[in-house]
Amino acid sequence: MGSESALFHLFGAIAIIASLLVIAQKNPIYSVLLLIASFGALSGLYVLLDAPFVAVIQIIVYAGAIMVLFLFVVMLLNAPHEDTEHDLEVHPLLRGGPLRAGALLAAALFVELTWALTKGGGESGGFPGAAVTSVAAIGRSLFTDYAFAFEVTSILILVAMVGAVVLARREPGTK
C-alpha cells in the first residue's frame, strides 16, 4: 500500500536526520534528545515490520531508561563540549587531518554493507508469509528455546548493576 511506503520513508528520514544531528551537535544534551527522536522513528519502523512488542520495548528500555541514564550523567557531570580552543572556532566534524580519513572510512563501510546486505536478493515485493506478532509466541520461544540465554542475561544485568555502582563510587577520603 502507498501509505506504508510513505510511512517507511517518513520514519526512515527522521531516523537518518536525527542520527546525523546526534553526531553533529556540540551540546551533549541536544545529542541525547535527538537520539530519543531517532529511537521513536525506529519504533515506528518496528510497528511497520509487524513487531509491536519490540516497538514498545524500544520505547520503554531505550528511550525511557537508557537515555534517562545518559541524560542524568550528562547533567551531573555538567558535561563540557570538546573544550579545546580549536573546538571553539571549528566545528568538531569539520576538522581536518586524520578525522577526514575517519569519515572516508565510514563512507566505505556504508558502501560495503549495502553491497553485502542486498546480495541476498530481497527486492521481490513485500514480505512474504505471515509475521509472528503475538507476544505469547515470543514469550513461549523465549522461555523454551532461549531459556539459557534468558537466565544468563539476568546474571549479566546483575553484574552490570554491581559494576556500575562500584565504578562510580567515590573513594572514601578523596574529594
Next chain:
Amino acid sequence: MPVLNQYLILSAILFSIGTAGVFLRRNLITILLSIEIMLNAVNLTFVAFGRALGSADGQIIVFFVMTVAAAEAAVGLAIVIGLFRHRESLNPDSFTALKW
C-alpha cells in the same frame, strides 16, 4: 510496500553514521551515543530479517541485544564518570598517557 532491501539499506546508513560518530567525535558521551546508534541499526536488521523469514527469532535476538546495550551503557557511563572525576575532561585525547 517497502521491500526488505530498503530496510537493510536504511540500517546500513544508520550503522555508518554511528561509525562516523565514533571516529569523528572527541567527546566520550557522544562516542557512547554513536555506539547506541550502531546497536539500533543492528536491531533493525534483525527485525527486518525476522519478518522476512516469518519467525520470531529476530525479535528475540533484539530483546537480548537491548538488554546487553543497557548493561553496556550503564557500565560505560560509570567508567566515564570515574575518568571525568580524575581528569575533569571528556576528551579521549586527555587519557592517552598510561599513567593514572
Next chain:
Amino acid sequence: MTALLIAQIVLTLFVFFMLLNSAAVMVYVERKVAAQLQQRIGPSLVGWKGVLQPLADIIKLMFKENLRPAAADPLLFALAPIIAATCAFAAFAVVPFGGETTLFGWLPEGIRLQVADVNVAILVVFAVASMGVYGIVLAGWSSNSKYSLLGGLRSSAQMISYELSYGLALASVLLLANSLSLTDIVNRQGGSWWHVLPLWYVFLQPVGFLVYMTAGIAETNRAPFDFPEAEQELVAGYHTEYSSMTFAMFFMAEYINMVTVSAVATDLFLGGWHGPFLPASLGWIWFLIKVSAILFFYVWMRWTLPRYRYDQLMAFGWKVLLPVAVINLLVTAAGVLYFGI
C-alpha cells in the same frame, strides 16, 4: 464506512476535550475536598458554591506574564512542559472507557469507546509513562537554577524507581488475564461469582492493587510522595521558574496523569465498565463512577498523610515496595499454575 470514520475522529476529540475538563474539575474537587477535610468552606464566591473557580484560575494564569530566566536554555525551557503535557494526554489514547456502543443507534455497528485498540495496550501506557520523566528532568535542567535542578533530578529518580513496582503490578494482572490488551482484560472481568461478588481482579490481587496504587501515586508525584515539588522544602522544585501557561501545563499534566492512573487501575482491577443494572453500552457511567472514587481517594491521601522525606521515599520504593511486588508476582504465578485460573 465514513460514519465510522467520523465517529472515530469525534471520539478522539471528545477524549481530548474531556481530559482537559477533568483537569479543571480536579482543581475544584481538590480544593473543596481539602476544605471539608480541614473543616473550612473552600472556594465559594465564584459561581454557585464556587463551581466557576477553575475557570477563574485559568483566566488568571493566562493573564500572567510568561517569564523565562535569562540564563535558561530557551529551546529546552519551552520543550519541557510540552513533553510533560503531551505524554499525559497520549497515555489515555489506549485506555478503553466503555463497552461496544452504537451511540444510541446512530451508527451502523458498534464502536468500542477507546481511541486506539492496540493489542499491547498495557505496555503502551507504561512506555508513555516512562517518557513523561523527560518533561520533568528537562524542566529542572533548563531552568538553570539550583532548586529546579535538584527538584527535577529527585523527581525523575523517584519516578523511575517506582516504575519498577508499577510494571511488576501490571505483570501480575497480565498473568491472570493472559492478554496485554486492556479491552480483553476488562472483558474478562464481566460476570460475577455466585451472582454476588463481581469477577474483578482486585479480589484476586489485593496486594497487586495496593502496589499499583502506591506506585501510581509516586509516579504522578502526589502526596505523600511529592517531596520534589513540596513548597516548604524546595520552593516548588522543578517548576519553580515557570509561570503562566507553562506552569498551567505542568499542573494540568499532573492532574491528567492522575486521571490516567485511575482509569488504568479501574480497567485492570475494578472491572472497567462492568457493573450491575446497566447494559455494556452504557458502561461508561460505571467507569466514571469508579474513576471518580479513585480520584477522591487520591485527594483524600494528599490532605491526610504527611509527606515522606526523600530518602525515606526512595528507601520505601526500593526496599519495601519492589520486594512486595516481586513476591506478589511469584505468588500469582504459582496460583495461576496450580489453580489454572
